[in-house]
Amino acid sequence: MSDRRRAILEGAARVIARRGVRGLRVGDLAAEAGVSTALIYYHFKDRTGILRQALAFITDRADRYTGAADGAGCEAAGSAGAPPSGTDPRQLLERILLLEFQDLPEVRENSTAWGELRAHAIFDPELREELGAAGAAWVEEVAALLAALCPAAPPEAATCAAERLTALLEGLSGRWLSGLLPVGHARDLMRGAIGVEIGRLGSLGSQID
C-alpha cells in the first residue's frame, strides 16, 4: 500500500471513530490526511469507495493486533504482534478474542470505527455485503478453533458457539468503549464465555460418542 493511500485510510478510521460515518466529509478527511480531495477521489472513486476500503483497513488492523493474521498467512504474519507458530488452539482462540480488549489508542479507535460502520448499515445497505463477509470470516475462524478443541462436537454447534462468542465480544466491546465496563472485567467475562462454550461443546461430543 502506498504511504499516501495508507495515510488516507488511517485518517478515515480516525474520523469515523470520532464523528461516525455521517460525520465523514471528504474535505475534512483530506485535511486530516494532509492530501488533496482530488487524490482521495483518484484512489477511492467516491465516498462509498472510501468506506469500503476503510472497513478492509480496520479488519486487517484488528487481525494484526489480535494475531489472527498469522493463521490467515497475510503480510502481517511476521510482525511483532503475531503469535509463534505451533500455538495450541485454545491459546489462539483466547488471543483472537481477548486481544480486542486492550486499552491502547489503536484498539479503541479500531473498535469504535467498526461499531460506527456496523451501525451505519442499519439505514444504509451499501456496506452490508462487506460487513457480512468480514463477520462470516471471523465466525469461521473461531468455529475452526472450537472444532479443533472439541473434535467430537457437531460442526453446526461449533458455528453457533462461534457466532455467540463474536457477538458477545461486540457487546462487551461496546460497553467497555462507552466507559460502562472496566477493560479487565470485559476480558474476564470473555474468558469465562470461552470456557462455558468449550465446556458445552465438549459435553455434546461425549454424548455422541
Added chain:
Amino acid sequence: MSDRRRAILEGAARVIARRGVRGLRVGDLAAEAGVSTALIYYHFKDRTGILRQALAFITDRADRYTGAADGAGCEAAGSAGAPPSGTDPRQLLERILLLEFQDLPEVRENSTAWGELRAHAIFDPELREELGAAGAAWVEEVAALLAALCPAAPPEAATCAAERLTALLEGLSGRWLSGLLPVGHARDLMRGAIGVEIGRLGSLGSQID
C-alpha cells in the same frame, strides 16, 4: 406523563434512532414533535436533559414490550404485553431476553436509539451514569432469575452469566438491526446462550453440593 411531554420524548427516540445523538437538534425535534422549542426547553431544560429523559423513556418502553415491567410493578404491568403473574423464572428470563428480537418498528427504533445513546458515551460522559444504572438494573434482574433457576450456584457466577447474556443480547441486536443476522437466528442464538449459561450454573451448584 403529559401528552406533549410524551410526544417530545417519542420524537427524540425517533430522531436519535434515525440520525444519532450527534444529529439531534432541538429545532428539528420541535418540528418532529409538533411543538415549539420553548416548550422543549421548559420541559427538559437543555439538550442533556432531553437525552437523559429520552434514555429513561426508551428503557421504560423496552421494559414494557419485553414484559420486564411486570416484575418491577410499574404502571405498564396490566398492559396486554405483560406476562401472566406466576410465570416461572425460565419463561420470564426467555421473555425478557428474546422479546428484544421482534421485527416491529417500535422494537427496532428503541434498540437503535439505545445503541446510539450508548455509542455517544464513548466520547461524552454526560449519560454514563444513567446508562450504567440502567445496565446494572438489567443485569440484576437477569441474575435474580438465574439464581432462582440455579439456587445452588454462587451469586457472583449468576451475575457474570447475566452480564454475558445482556452483553450478548446487545451484540446480536446490533447485527440484526444492521441486516447482518436474520431475527429468527438471533433469537435462536440467544435461546442457546440461555441454555448454555443455565447448564453451566447448574453444574456449579452440583459441584458445591
